[in-house]
Amino acid sequence: MTGYTLRAATPADLPAMREVIRSNFNGLGAPDPGSKLHLVLDLARYLLTESDGRIVGTAGALTRDLAVPGAVIPAAHVTAVTVSPVHTRQGLLRRMMTEQLTTVPEAVAVLWASEGRIYQRFGYGLASQNVTIRADRREVAIRGTIGTGAGHLRGAAPTEVLKELSEVYARSLAGRPGLSSRSDAWWTFLTTDLESERDGHTATRAVLFENADGVVDGYTRYRVRSQWDDNGPKGEVNVVELVAATPHAYAALWRFLLGVDLTRTVVMGLSSVDEPIFHMVDEPRRLAGKVGDGLWLRIVDLPRALTSRKYAAPVDVVIEVTDALLPANAGRWRLRAGAGGALVNCSPTDAPADLTCDILELGAAYLGGTTLGTLAATGRVQEHRPGAVAAASTAFGWHVAPVSIEIF
Structure with missing residues (x-):
């Protein structure tokens, strides 16, 4: 990041932001002066990277709620993540994404990926398909x-x-x-x-x-x-x-x-x-x-995220989680949900792990569309107690598949 400045956007940045975002997504022509983007922007939630006084990178978040199994919760709707072509390979994207994920107040973040390989590096899992x-x-x-x-x-x-x-x-x-x-x-x-x-x-x-x-x-x-x-x-x-x-x-x-x-x-x-x-x-x-692919989801605050949704079946499982970007999520967590999906607890534990996975896999399973059983079949979820994958996969599932009907 030498020679670069990271800061929050201001109203004065809006014209330049429109131009940079459109250009970095290879849009044709000039930005539409009648753009409706201002209707939904919360500029304080947009990070800008500058070089020599010019905006060369953006990463935004929209303030909206998200329907999850059995509940509707606040979720950071990440959007307009760009880096100008001549400034790539400088660590700008990682700096913006890390700053965003360590400061958002929501327990989960979601986005539509221009390329899936980009956001898996930051712990986003494929949570729904369209x-x-x-x-x-x-x-x-x-x-x-x-x-x-x-x-x-x-x-x-x-x-x-x-x-x-x-x-x-x-x-x-x-x-x-x-x-x-x-x-x-x-x-x-x-x-x-x-x-x-x-x-x-x-x-x-x-x-x-x-x-x-x-x-x-x-x-x-x-x-x-x-x-x-x-x-x-x-x-x-x-x-x-x-x-x-x-x-x-x-x-x-x-x-x-x-x-x-x-x-x-x-x-x-x-x-x-x-x-x-x-x-x-x-x-x-x-x-x-x-x-x-549809929505990609990142768990930002693991215990808050897992206690914010309902579960399709009773479950008592210890999950050992790795998270290189947000270490507060790493460790062993005991998740207990009772009959009818009522949550009992999600807390740190020293008990032996029943399952091991990265935070990405929990994000993929969070909306009930990607099963832990499928992820176990890929080797990305490891089972240490026989039957743990089946029980957890059933609990994390839901009776309807997740879907997002608008790209933000």
């Missing part, structure tokens, strides 16, 4: 009558129905690990539809599902890209998100998306690995699901 659906809508139909006759659909501009969107999302948040809380500012950020960000699509549209009592139980936000060839229309529906509080709402919204006129393909890039649509259609392979 599925991209690319459905040929002429080859897929929903079986049965679910989603028909149980309510009706209503179209609107997203900004006209913010109240309904936010209420449905709030109802769904706690039940799906991986979802992030949305303040009014976040809803404004998400629904500010800049033409420069549409990439050839229409403005974002919203469709709501209202049940027979007039209650909105689900919504989808989507865009359409028009395309034609010699045989006629072949447009694409791009699903920004679909959130439903009931199976009927979910099915009705999917029926709508698969029936949009003048289109041939429905693309949904941030689906879960257990997305119900795969079990509702007559030909699931025509959904063309492709799995990719």
Whole structure:
């Protein structure tokens, strides 16, 4: 770090930050002067590295809550981590990431990784996966009558129905690990539809599902890209998100998306690995699901993190943990959870270890999507007491897979 200065950002840094972040992510053109980024920034949580008075590195964190198994907890949403190309290999990234992780007040941090190999070095584990659906809508139909006759659909501009969107999302948040809380500012950020960000699509549209009592139980936000060839229309529906509080709402919204006129393909890039649509259609392979990585999670304060979530089964296990970056997490910890997932305790112990792993593996298992059994099969979790992996893997699991439906 010789010749470099690390400091917190100030409002005066915002124009230069936009330019540096866009440039370091190889964005085209100049930053949009109408950028909506200011709506959600907490500049005090952005670290900047300077060289000769110029910003050459950034690392930010957004203040949001995260749904975890059985709870919703504060989580540092790490974003905009960059180093200018001519300043790489100088230890700047490690300095910023270390400073960030040793100072964030939250017990866990999450991020979307530009490259997974980067963040595993800092103890982030792959905690969720996302599925991209690319459905040929002429080859897929929903079986049965679910989603028909149980309510009706209503179209609107997203900004006209913010109240309904936010209420449905709030109802769904706690039940799906991986979802992030949305303040009014976040809803404004998400629904500010800049033409420069549409990439050839229409403005974002919203469709709501209202049940027979007039209650909105689900919504989808989507865009359409028009395309034609010699045989006629072949447009694409791009699903920004679909959130439903009931199976009927979910099915009705999917029926709508698969029936949009003048289109041939429905693309949904941030689906879960257990997305119900795969079990509702007559030909699931025509959904063309492709799995990719989702959220990466880092446990910052181990006992606080492990006592903040619920567990799917009773467990009493001693885990020996290594953590090269945050040594307070290292050592042996006894985790006890009772029937119904109620937490009893997580405390240091001198008892023999039942399992050994790095903090990365606990981060990967934290949301219930990556099992300790799978990690044990890779050799990254070692079992010292027969049956310990099976018991702990069951306890850390959850009845639904985690998913994050927005990239931050």
